[in-house]
Amino acid sequence: MKKKSLLLLNSLIVLACLLGLWQAVVWLNHLPAYLLPGPGAVALAALDRLPSLLNSLRITTIEAAAGLAASIVAGVAVAMVFAQWRWLRQLVYPYTILLQTVPIVAIAPLVIFWAGPGIFAVTVVTFIICLAPIIANTTQGLISVDENLIHLFMMHKATPSQILLKLRLPNAMPSLFTGIRISAGISVIGGLTGELFAGSTRVGEGGLGYAILYANNQMETSYLFALVVAATVLGFAFFFVVMFFEWLALHNWHESSRPQTAE
Amino acid sequence: MVSARDPAIPEISVRSVTKRFRGAVALHDISLTVERGEFVTLLGPSGCGKSTLLKLVSGLSPASDGCIEVNGMTPENAREIMSFIFQDPTLLPWRTVAENVGLGLELEHAARDLRKERVVEMLQLVRLDHVARRYPRELSGGMKMRVSIARALVSRPRILLMDEPFAALDEMARDRLNEELLRLYAEQKWTVLFVTHSLAEAVFLSSRIVILAAHPGRITHELRVDLPWPRTAETRESSEFEEIVTQASRLLRGVVMA
Structure with a gap:
């Protein structure tokens, strides 16, 4: 300690x-403040515009968290379908990789075009960017079960749903959390990217991405720095929240959370 | 018990069974009868299909030809009276020892009270009641194997199918678990079909040893082990034990050389 x-x-x-x-x-x-403000100037700008900074932070937090949560629910559901039907997995799985390779900056304007600007559209963008790591990691965890364990369950006449719920799902928990950790990091990026295109329904008010764009246009470099710091801290916070849940779920049994004895 | 042929249905009956994997013959024309209460060990070089034969009897893998009956039923229908013990402990790492032991009853929707009672009973049987709330990663290899055995016993099987269960353990742990297994065997009166590649283990445990050869897997010899019961650590030091080990060793060498 x-x-x-x-x-x-x-x-x-x-x-x-x-x-x-x-x-x-x-x-x-x-150096003039518009070129490179010092940390003092950044702190002052942040304090000066604290309410709008917090509001932007709140909006981006909602978008990133909602997109991440939706991607976890949908990703686990898709992975469960993949685990249950091998032929379907072999047919469709390669296409889920497209989710990862599609350039999000190209997709974002389309999503906003379809869904209309605002929090919902940005959440959809975040959802898309978060989905692939969840599907890939959870599927891997669900299908890589020791064959003998399957045999053990079969010897007890386990139903397919018992094998899924009592064997495959718990077995997939560590890889699910690996996926969530990856997605948590990029969820904030997804939110910011979405906002760059359509972060706001009212002028001067929107998430961090929108505010960054706005501050940049207004040459408010000190405030721009404050927003960048806020976005970075938000990404960190997401990561640590996920780490906490991971510890909560796995620390009893999984090797990853075994206390380190040697350095 | 061992020598007298019971007129009733044999516990395990394997008749002219052949198993092919993608064209290759893993087991060729195997016939084997195991009577109630026998401890039969399948012994042979790797690749002789002894584990495959065990899988066939358990119904986890179908025979290509021939017929297998367990207590007069198909292997699939006889699962209730059989338990399989694997080479690895195959415990669920996210469950405590007690939860692992109770798995079988849980899958069969047994009442909670009964489950609890049986789990305690089984853990006492393998002398692990003091670690009921621990997780598998906190146990030694030998303890994990005992948990695995307790888990197999919890549904009160009549037949145990054991696939090299102690192969991964050091010799001292293995000897101790062998003695413990025989103590339980005497108490519970199971029929056991056991796979190993250790001669000494086979001789110590079995009432009968079946020796298999490889390519294709087939039965070449059968050897009765008429060592007196109960067998203890001292049994291993007796001259009769040495004699049978030598005899089995000679048979096995013939098989490997051939």
Whole structure:
């Protein structure tokens, strides 16, 4: 425990040094704020426009979280269908990879064109970008079950649904969480990308992506930096929330959460 | 018990069974009868199809030709009275020891109270009641195997099919589990069909050893083991034990050389 807090203290010192260096570069070169604002100016801009910053953060959080949640539900459902019917998996699975290779910046305008601008359209964009990792990882977890375990269940005359619920699904949990972790990271990116195209239904109000575009147009570079920091922190927060749920679900039994004894 | 042929239906009856995998003959014209209460071990070099034969008897894999009956039923219909024990413990890592042991009853929708009672009983039987709430990853290899055995016993099978269950263990753990298995065998009066490639293990456990040859898998010899019961650690030191091991070793060598 003592070691951990020392480590935290050290990382904070590193952060402080980096911020100090940044501020020093700005001061020494007399850089104007529109070109490169110092950390102080960024903090001031954030405080100054805190309500709209928080509002943008709220909107993007909703879009990313809703898109991620929907992709988990849909992805697990698709993976379960794939696991149950091998022929269907072999037929359709290759096409799910297209989800990953399709350029989201090209799709986003289309989605907005179909769904109309606003939170819903951006959620759909996030959903699309999050779906492939969930499907791929969950399917892998559902089908890679030890053959002897299947035999064991068969010896007890287990029904297909018992094999799915009591064997395949729990077996897939670690890989499902791997998928969710990947998708959590890109869900915020999906949200921002969607917002760049149609983040707002009212001028001057929208998620972080929209606000970044707006601040850029207005040459409010300090606020732009504050928005970038907010988006980064949001991505981190998503990642850690998923890590927490993963720990909650797996720490009892899975090797990944075994306490590390040696470094 | 071993020598007298019961006029009633044999516990396991394999008649002229052949098994082919994609054209290759894994087992050729196998006939084997196991009477109630026998401990029969299938012994042979790798590739002789001894594990395959066990799978056929369990009904997990169908025979290509011939007929298999378990207590007069097809293997599929006899699953209720059989339990299969695999080479690996094959425990579900997300379940505690007690939950693993109760799996079979749970799948068969047994009442919760009965389940609980039986799980406790089985864990006491294999002397693992103190780790009921632990997860498999916290146990040693030998303990995991005992959990696997407890899980197989929980539905009170009459027939045990064991596929090299102790192969992954060190010799000391294996010897101890062999003794424990015989103690349970004497108590519970199962019929056991056991697969191993360890001579000493086969001689120590069995009332009869069936020796198989490979390519194609076929039965070449049968050997009665007339060592007195109950068998204990001292049995391994007796000259009779040595004698039978030598005899079996000679038969097995003939099979491998041929």
